[in-house]
Amino acid sequence: MAQVSTSRRAVLIGLPFAALAGAAQAAPDKRMTAYKTPWCGCCGGWIAHVREAGWTVEVIEREDLASIRARHGIPDRWASCHTAVVGAYAIEGHVPAGDVDRLLRERPAARALSAPGMPAGSPGMEAAGREPYTTVLILNDGSTRVFGRHNGA
Numbered sequence: 001m002a003q004v005s006t007s008r009r010a011v012l013i014g015l016p017f018a019a020l021a022g023a024a025q026a027a028p029d030k031r032m033t034a035y036k037t038p039w040c041g042c043c044g045g046w047i048a049h050v051r052e053a054g055w056t057v058e059v060i061e062r063e064d065l066a067s068i069r070a071r072h073g074i075p076d077r078w079a080s081c082h083t084a085v086v087g088a089y090a091i092e093g094h095v096p097a098g099d100v101d102r103l104l105r106e107r108p109a110a111r112a113l114s115a116p117g118m119p120a121g122s123p124g125m126e127a128a129g130r131e132p133y134t135t136v137l138i139l140n141d142g143s144t145r146v147f148g149r150h151n152g153a
Helices: 002-026 041-052 066-071 097-106
Strands: 031-036 056-061 082-086 089-093 110-115 133-139 144-150
Touching: 031 041, 041 056, 041 082, 041 097, 066 089, 082 097, 089 097, 097 110, 097 144
Parallel strands: 031 056, 089 110
Antiparallel strands: 031 082, 082 089, 110 133, 133 144
């Protein structure tokens, strides 16, 4: 009987540690690399937004981002002023940090998430006013679907 109690006690003591280990494994790695041009100010606003949401961002400045977009399969019609890379996904433009978090939770069969153009009121574009905009998921086969709908700032 004492052996059963000892085993039960060991299991009960170990459960919280096992739960913590599982939570640590389940938590997404909140690191990204953001590619931007040296002269773009709104990109800095978006980078500040994702950093405020808990992301660690390595910033790499390039004169031309076309090769980055091409490498990640982002067609010109979905392009914006900066491209970030998070794991296997590209994040194009002023995508809200909440959408990036959701993307990593859901892990759809996609190559990128885009807020095409530079929508007024999106993170980093608050000074431009406020307009509704969507984020678009670019699927692996090249098709797209709306991922999020936003009202701006």
